[in-house]
Amino acid sequence: MASVTLEHVKKIYDNHVVAVQDFNLNIKDKEFVVFVGPSGCGKSTTLRMIAGLEDISEGTLKIGERVVNDVEPKDRDIAMVFQNYALYPHITVYENLAFSLRIRKMDKNEIHRRVCQAAEILGITEYLARKPKALSGGQRQRVAIGRAIVREPQVFLMDEPLSNLDAKLRNQMRAEIILLRKRLDTTFIYVTHDQTEAMTLGDRIVIMKDGFIQQVGTPQEVFETPHNLFVACFIGSPQMNIFNGKLVKEANGYSVNLLGMKLNLDEEKCALLRKNNVSSMDVLVGARPEHMTVCFDNKASAINGMITVNEMMGSELHLHVAAGDSKNTILRIPTIDLTPAQRASLDAGNSIAFTFPTKVIQLFDPATEESLLYR
Ligand SMILES: Nc1ncnc2c1ncn2[C@@H]1O[C@H](COP(=O)(O)OP(=O)(O)O)[C@@H](O)[C@H]1O
Ligand SMILES: [Mg+2]
Incomplete structure (x- = not known):
C-alpha cells in the first residue's frame, strides 16, 4: 500500500x-x-x-x-x-x-x-x-x-x-x-x-x-x-441550466435579476460574494434541473416559458422549456405528487411558470467562467 x-x-x-x-x-x-x-x-x-x-x-x-x-x-x-x-x-x-x-x-x-x-x-x-x-x-x-x-x-x-x-x-x-x-x-x-x-x-x-x-x-x-x-456543467445529469443574469449589490445584500424574476440571495451566498469583493455585474446563473419547481398557482415571482418537449422518464418528467434567451432549460419534476390536472398542464406546447431556490444556485463570471462564490 x-x-x-x-x-x-x-x-x-x-x-x-x-x-x-x-x-x-x-x-x-x-x-x-x-x-x-x-x-x-x-x-x-x-x-x-x-x-x-x-x-x-x-x-x-x-x-x-x-x-x-x-x-x-x-x-x-x-x-x-x-x-x-x-x-x-x-x-x-x-x-x-x-x-x-x-x-x-x-x-x-x-x-x-x-x-x-x-x-x-x-x-x-x-x-x-x-x-x-x-x-x-x-x-x-x-x-x-x-x-x-x-x-x-x-x-x-x-x-x-x-x-x-x-x-x-x-x-x-x-x-x-x-x-x-x-x-x-x-x-x-x-x-x-x-x-x-x-x-x-x-x-x-x-x-x-x-x-x-x-x-x-x-x-x-x-x-x-x-x-x-466547466465543472458545474460536467458534473450532474442532465447538465446544469445556465441563465444570463444581472447581479446587483444592494445596501445589505445581493440580488439577481434573470428572465424577469428577481431573486434575493440568502445570507450564506451574500457572505461569499462579499468575501470575494464582488460588485454589481453581469453573471451566469447556474441551477440544476432537479432543483427546479413548477409554480402551478402562478402567483409567486417566477420565470415564464413554453414547454417544448416533455420526456416521461417513469418516476419523473424531464421538461424542456424555452424561456427568454434561454432556449433549452431542463426541469426534472417528480411525478409522484402531481395531480392528473397538473400533469396534463405539463404537455408540450403549454406555457409554464417555474422557479428555483436561491440556496442552490451557482454564480459565474461570464468573462473568466470562474465561480464568484467558490474558489
Ligand atoms: N502517443 C501519443 N503521441 C502524441 N499525442 C498523444 C499520444 N497519446 C495521446 N496523445 C494526445 O494527448 C492528449 C491527451 O490524450 P489522452 O491522455 O489519451 O486523453 P484521455 O485519456 O483523457 O482521452 C490528446 O490530445 C491526444 O491526442
Ligand atoms: Mg483515455
Missing part, C-alpha cells in the same frame, strides 16, 4: 502535443481517486506516466516516499487494468491469471494461492478451466481485473475498465468495484469519462480539461461547490 504524489508533472509528446500541464496531486494511501474529463483531456497520459508506460517530461512522481520517474514499470509495484482487456485466447482463465506470476518465477504454491484467492474475490472460480472465448464480456473483464489482483500491488491503476460493457453490466460491475475496493483496501487510481462512474466510485474526483486540473474534491464538493462553469 502506498501514497502517490505528482508534483508539477507535465507531458509533452514527441509531436509537441502538451497532453498534461502542471499536474499536482497527493493521493493518500488506500484512497480511491478518479480522473474524469472529456476525451483527450490527458487522463490516460497521466495514468500511463504513473504506470511508467510514458516518460515524464517535467516534474516529480513519487510512490510512497520514493521518486520513481526513472524506475522501470515492473519495479513500481503497481498493476494496471485497461479498457481493452486483451486476454491470452489460447490458454485457460487459470493460466491467464497465473501468467505474470510465472514470468516472475514465483513459487508454484504461492501462484496457486493467489490465483484461487483472486478467482474467489471475483466470483470466477467455476470458470478457471475455461478459455476466454467461452466467457461473457463481464466475466472476461473480471479475469482482466484478476490479473491485476494476483500481483498484490501497492497501487491499482484502471483506465476505463468498464467502457466496453453494456449499460446494465456496467452498473453491476461498478457496484462490484466498490466491493472489491473494500476487500483489497489499497490505493486505486481510476480513469473514466463518465461522471456517474466518477461520482459513485471516487473518494475524491480530479476533473480535467485540456491537460489542466479544473478541480479536485469529494463528489459532494464538486457537485455543490464547483469552482468554474
Whole structure:
C-alpha cells in the first residue's frame, strides 16, 4: 500500500502535443481517486506516466516516499487494468491469471494461492478451466481485473475498465468495484469519462480539461461547490441550466435579476460574494434541473416559458422549456405528487411558470467562467 504524489508533472509528446500541464496531486494511501474529463483531456497520459508506460517530461512522481520517474514499470509495484482487456485466447482463465506470476518465477504454491484467492474475490472460480472465448464480456473483464489482483500491488491503476460493457453490466460491475475496493483496501487510481462512474466510485474526483486540473474534491464538493462553469456543467445529469443574469449589490445584500424574476440571495451566498469583493455585474446563473419547481398557482415571482418537449422518464418528467434567451432549460419534476390536472398542464406546447431556490444556485463570471462564490 502506498501514497502517490505528482508534483508539477507535465507531458509533452514527441509531436509537441502538451497532453498534461502542471499536474499536482497527493493521493493518500488506500484512497480511491478518479480522473474524469472529456476525451483527450490527458487522463490516460497521466495514468500511463504513473504506470511508467510514458516518460515524464517535467516534474516529480513519487510512490510512497520514493521518486520513481526513472524506475522501470515492473519495479513500481503497481498493476494496471485497461479498457481493452486483451486476454491470452489460447490458454485457460487459470493460466491467464497465473501468467505474470510465472514470468516472475514465483513459487508454484504461492501462484496457486493467489490465483484461487483472486478467482474467489471475483466470483470466477467455476470458470478457471475455461478459455476466454467461452466467457461473457463481464466475466472476461473480471479475469482482466484478476490479473491485476494476483500481483498484490501497492497501487491499482484502471483506465476505463468498464467502457466496453453494456449499460446494465456496467452498473453491476461498478457496484462490484466498490466491493472489491473494500476487500483489497489499497490505493486505486481510476480513469473514466463518465461522471456517474466518477461520482459513485471516487473518494475524491480530479476533473480535467485540456491537460489542466479544473478541480479536485469529494463528489459532494464538486457537485455543490464547483469552482468554474466547466465543472458545474460536467458534473450532474442532465447538465446544469445556465441563465444570463444581472447581479446587483444592494445596501445589505445581493440580488439577481434573470428572465424577469428577481431573486434575493440568502445570507450564506451574500457572505461569499462579499468575501470575494464582488460588485454589481453581469453573471451566469447556474441551477440544476432537479432543483427546479413548477409554480402551478402562478402567483409567486417566477420565470415564464413554453414547454417544448416533455420526456416521461417513469418516476419523473424531464421538461424542456424555452424561456427568454434561454432556449433549452431542463426541469426534472417528480411525478409522484402531481395531480392528473397538473400533469396534463405539463404537455408540450403549454406555457409554464417555474422557479428555483436561491440556496442552490451557482454564480459565474461570464468573462473568466470562474465561480464568484467558490474558489
Ligand atoms: N502517443 C501519443 N503521441 C502524441 N499525442 C498523444 C499520444 N497519446 C495521446 N496523445 C494526445 O494527448 C492528449 C491527451 O490524450 P489522452 O491522455 O489519451 O486523453 P484521455 O485519456 O483523457 O482521452 C490528446 O490530445 C491526444 O491526442
Ligand atoms: Mg483515455
